Amino acid sequence: MSRIGKKPIEIPSNVDVQIGENNHVTVKGPKGQLSATFNPNLKIIKEDNLIKIERPNDESFMRAIHGTTRALLANMVKGVSEGFTVELEIVGIGYRGQVKGKVLELQLGYSHPIEYPIPEDIQITMEGNTVIKVSGIDKQKVGQVAAEIRDFRKPDPYKGKGVRYKGEQIKLKAGKSVGKK
Secondary structure, eight states: OOTTTTSOEEOOTTOEEEEOGGGEEEEEETTEEEEEEOOTTSEEEEETTEEEEEOSSOOHHHHHHHHHHHHHHHHHHHHHHTOEEEEEEEESTTOEEEEETTEEEEEOSSSSOEEEEOOTTEEEEEETTTEEEEEESOHHHHHHHHHHHHHTSOOOTTTOOEEEETTOOOOOOOOGGGSOO
16 A cells, blocks of 8 residues: 555645545635646545545556555645745856846846746745745646746856756866866
8 A cells, every 4th residue: 555645634724625526626725726636546535624545456557646646635735725935046156037027037147138927826036136936836836937947047067057946966077177187
């Protein structure tokens, strides 16, 4: 039995979970609303303030989808109650960013500024001009937006300049002069 799949999900008091037909689940909370449809062969049961997921058999596909469904549901509940945040750092001389309305404008050493339109359900804020905070209720969307921003200028393996996740360790390579003697 999946260790993750059999763990029940606790529902906070300020979150409302509705389970419809064909396992269509809607989760409403103080930060917003999320909905998703899961595999109809799984049994999603709501008891008091817990959600339990049961699978009909031990086929490999059912075992695989059991834990995944539980993790996705737990992320939905956490997203509408607390939300998710990813922080990015901009490292490099002259590298900076700012939010202008619904657009994130980045100066990353190119000849032109990069303008990234902020998606609907995502909030982007700047701390100073080098720390970007991406937040929202959908964990997948928050991670995708952070990855897209990082892709504009990935950390350079020689100098370490670029956009990186907060706390990310960049292993710097030695330059050309190391091998010569």
